[in-house]
Amino acid sequence: MQKSNTKISMAVIRRLPKYRRYLEELLDKGINRISSRELSKIIGFTASQIRQDLNNFGGFGQQGYGYNVAALYEEIGKILGLDNVYNTIIIGAGNLGQAIANYTNFEKAGFIPKAMFDINPRLIGLKIRDIEIMDADNIEEYIKENNIDIGIICTDKEHAQDVADKLIKSNIKGIWNFAPTDLNVPEHIMLENVHLSESLYTLSFLLKHNREQEDV
Amino acid sequence: MQKSNTKISMAVIRRLPKYRRYLEELLDKGINRISSRELSKIIGFTASQIRQDLNNFGGFGQQGYGYNVAALYEEIGKILGLDNVYNTIIIGAGNLGQAIANYTNFEKAGFIPKAMFDINPRLIGLKIRDIEIMDADNIEEYIKENNIDIGIICTDKEHAQDVADKLIKSNIKGIWNFAPTDLNVPEHIMLENVHLSESLYTLSFLLKHNREQEDV
DNA sequence: TAGATTGTTAATCGATTAACAATC
DNA sequence: TAGATTGTTAATCGATTAACAATC
Structure with missing residues (x-):
């Protein structure tokens, strides 16, 4: 999933678990769609940073719509290797x-x-x-x-x-x-x-x- | 001790405990003098970064000599507030x-x-x-x-x-x-x-x- | 003194933010 | 379609590294 050759910085990697944690909270609240702007407000990173971070691993969003919470949660889990035992x-x-x-x-x-x-x-x-x-x-x-x-x-x-x-x-x-x-x-x-x-x-x-x- | 007005970055602050830990090891070994170059070799930061970091808080070294291990250990402890209870x-x-x-x-x-x-x-x-x-x-x-x-x-x-x-x-x-x-x-x-x-x-x-x- | 090494300025590198065309 | 929001490029900001004059 990670884009070819690009080396992801540790700064980005260390933010991933936090994204996942906030997405889990949104899931629990039954929210199934979120824009980088809304996520920015609750997580405290800039919307720009959120989009940059996520785009290191692929385009998970949809223009005009935002991100699907469940799908993004799942994807980040996979990126982190949490689908493994x-x-x-x-x-x-x-x-x-x-x-x-x-x-x-x-x-x-x-x-x-x-x-x-x-x-x-x-x-x-x-x-x-x-x-x-x-x-x-x-x-x-x-x-x-x-x-x-x-x-x-x-x-x-x-x-x-x-x-x-x-x-x-x-x-x-x-x-x-x-x-x-x-x-x-x-x-x-x-x-x-x-x-x-x-x-x-x-x-x-x-x-x-x-x-x-x-x-x- | 911290230089007037300059805002120390969190990156620097989070390195301070590690400096202190390595200086403690040097103390235990009875080493009482170290250059940024030698410290660089054991701690893994560049000598340049070590000098930059320390100079945020004052000139603790001496040209041609390096740093006094005990004094620097003590100073970093104070900077971290470890002289308080x-x-x-x-x-x-x-x-x-x-x-x-x-x-x-x-x-x-x-x-x-x-x-x-x-x-x-x-x-x-x-x-x-x-x-x-x-x-x-x-x-x-x-x-x-x-x-x-x-x-x-x-x-x-x-x-x-x-x-x-x-x-x-x-x-x-x-x-x-x-x-x-x-x-x-x-x-x-x-x-x-x-x-x-x-x-x-x-x-x-x-x-x-x-x-x-x-x-x- | 001569050699070593700091303190500090300048250059580089990398990460964050801004901007906007692409597109759903 | 029109509006919204992404993906991505460009600009900015900050942190690290290099260089070297100051000085012990």
Whole structure:
């Protein structure tokens, strides 16, 4: 669907989930048609930007009419790969790992937690929902035997690179990293970081300088 | 410290925590001097960008020498407001709220969780570490009586705006929002969102299109 | 002092916005 | 058909990179 050769910028990619979220809300309200101008008012991007963004992936609108909400929602889901199912494992079964294991919305979107791993013998063998916490020694074996796509790193920063190395060796496809460190990962493995403290420190900056963000 | 009138872009602000993190690592290694060129190699920004970024806030370097690691680390901490102490409350005492309450690194950086709130009677009265889970009906009263600076919203999306409204009424200074929705907040209240599903969907896009990120 | 490296200005690059012809 | 709104090109704006004089 993406136009030939054009390289989509990360700025555009990171806006896509937000489009999808607002389109879902419109769907829930039973609205089945929207113009870039109307969408602009509720989502806060300019109408021009909305049209530019969407046209990176094809002409989803119709002149004189606007966009079909259901169709556009569906298309953006496909662009994001949410029509796929991904098998995931969570490494680090502390509070954060458990929070993610319990968060069923990810599962609804196709990200299935198959197992959790920890080094703490007190946690090994427990289950979160129906997801077993296993010994971290078995990560590589488990990935290979169970077709795991994504590894979610919820360890402390000291263990994160070791875990990442195991994931890499086992031919994982992507890593979602919550450890407060930057991981070394080969180019063919996709990496997305969630650096919570960087987000908190940004809020701290804004508080200190009493400045609202211009963008979301 | 910030130069008069110049408005610092969010892009710069969001890089500051990363500078601080790498400088901390250098400190731990006992390195007390670094040039923009050397820092560039380990942090991955261009040397030019590093110098530009830092010069938004003043001349911290010395020609022919570079930057003093300890001093720069300290300065960036101050710029981020990490020399302050913030009182926080966590609203929503589910797994995510508990994970944040248990994450002592935030406390070390000056963000003190004073109380948690929930509407679930089974949770009310429990303690996470020494942080009590209280009835969400008491949020407004508690904020006013305890000098709370930051509200951390860990509820589901259905309750998030209601909670935000209570925080706003109680003159909170900042909101750190983990609920998967955009909040309506007046301009004088600082808002920082952590939209986990947007991050996960971005990873999904990268997997589908097998593309590494050019940045971070 | 000579060499190194900053601070800062200028050039480039990329992303956003504006404008409008195409067309439903 | 006339009006509305897209898709797309051109203009603008902002952020990044390059270059180099200042200076430690």
